[in-house]
Amino acid sequence: MSLLLRFAKQWIAGETAESGISRVKEENSRGILGLLNLLGENIESRDQVEATVKEYLHLLDLIDQDQVKSQISVKPTQLGLKFDFDYCLSNYMKIVVACKSHNENYLWVDMEDSPFTERTIELYVKLLSSYSKTGIAIQSYLKRSENDVKKLLPLGAKIRLVKGAYNEDPSIAFKSKQQVTENYGKLLTFLFTESNSENFTAVATHDSKMIELSKLLSKQNPNTRHEYEMLMGVRDNLKLDLIRESRQVREYVPYGPQWLAYSIRRIKEKKSNIFLLGRSLFSQ
Ligand SMILES: Cc1cc2nc3c(=O)[nH]c(=O)nc-3n(C[C@H](O)[C@H](O)[C@H](O)COP(=O)(O)OP(=O)(O)OC[C@H]3O[C@@H](n4cnc5c(N)ncnc54)[C@H](O)[C@@H]3O)c2cc1C
Numbered sequence: 001m002s003l004l005l006r007f008a009k010q011w012i013a014g015e016t017a018e019s020g021i022s023r024v025k026e027e028n029s030r031g032i033l034g035l036l037n038l039l040g041e042n043i044e045s046r047d048q049v050e051a052t053v054k055e056y057l058h059l060l061d062l063i064d065q066d067q068v069k070s071q072i073s074v075k076p077t078q079l080g081l082k083f084d085f086d087y088c089l090s091n092y093m094k095i096v097v098a099c100k101s102h103n104e105n106y107l108w109v110d111m112e113d114s115p116f117t118e119r120t121i122e123l124y125v126k127l128l129s130s131y132s133k134t135g136i137a138i139q140s141y142l143k144r145s146e147n148d149v150k151k152l153l154p155l156g157a158k159i160r161l162v163k164g165a166y167n168e169d170p171s172i173a174f175k176s177k178q179q180v181t182e183n184y185g186k187l188l189t190f191l192f193t194e195s196n197s198e199n200f201t202a203v204a205t206h207d208s209k210m211i212e213l214s215k216l217l218s219k220q221n222p223n224t225r226h227e228y229e230m231l232m233g234v235r236d237n238l239k240l241d242l243i244r245e246s247r248q249v250r251e252y253v254p255y256g257p258q259w260l261a262y263s264i265r266r267i268k269e270k271k272s273n274i275f276l277l278g279r280s281l282f283s284q
Helices: 002-008 017-029 046-065 085-101 114-130 145-155 177-194 208-220 236-244 260-269 271-282
Strands: 033-038 070-074 107-109 134-139 158-162 200-204 226-231 249-255
Touching (some): 017 046, 017 070, 017 249, 046 085, 070 085, 085 107, 085 114, 107 114, 114 145, 134 145, 134 200, 145 177, 177 208, 200 208, 208 226, 208 236, 226 236
Parallel strands (some): 033 070, 033 249, 070 107, 107 134, 158 200, 200 226, 226 249
16 A cells, blocks of 8 residues: 555645645745645545544644645535535535635635535535635536536636546536547636636646637636646646746645545546556566
């Protein structure tokens, strides 16, 4: 397991909040902002959920104390969405209260697999109505996302557009890379052309074509507020290229003992990662 952890450390900061903060500090020194996430999902016990809330409150304290430039991103099933919607909402609200009192920091809601999509959007609409500095991830591989974006934008939503990281059924999701990317381009164009001053778009992709498209769209729609978001350990040179062009870039920095599921998703995203994993395990 420790060999696997060593391999996974290209995508995760470490197991503690302090390791996350220290990664963000490094990135801040390069001009890149942070987006911290405590790893973990599908939590089924209230004790564990409460420990998770406590950890996020601690993280917000650390962000302030160490004066790092970072927001936080939280998965709904970390806060109880799997078993109780109202309980999950009340946990997010505790974090909202803390965000407000920590320099009005932003709170992002990650999007998980499709059994949670509808409830996550419902949850987000409620959060947004009580705190405008909340954002949500929307996945371009889901066929429903066009309608979701059209519904959310007029409410003042802040949207992080991603392609989507889970294995979904073809009845609800585009399956080919080309279709997913095409839909990403379509949704991105919609976000750039239809956003108003309340909205915010996070272009969360490592796909150079989509990043080029967003540059064109931002030229044509100079008032659309946006930034680029990428994962820790992926396309670091591209992040720096964007910084050199004076664009706002944020890195998603996950940390925590529950690093396995997240790391497996990253490994699967790129064939060469599977090869590198094999090589690193067998060359020890
Ligand atoms: C800030 C941020 C937040 C996210 N939040 C969510 C979320 O809430 N819910 C969700 O479902 N998904 C989320 N994702 C993950 C996302 O859905 C994709 O799985 C992931 O970003 C890969 O898709 P891509 O857009 O980079 O395009 P791809 O077509 O997968 O990749 C484009 C290029 O990027 C490079 N690349 C991509 N991934 C890797 C990798 N792992 N290792 C090395 N190179 C790689 C390759 O050069 C590849 O050709 C998030 C992604 C980001 C950047």
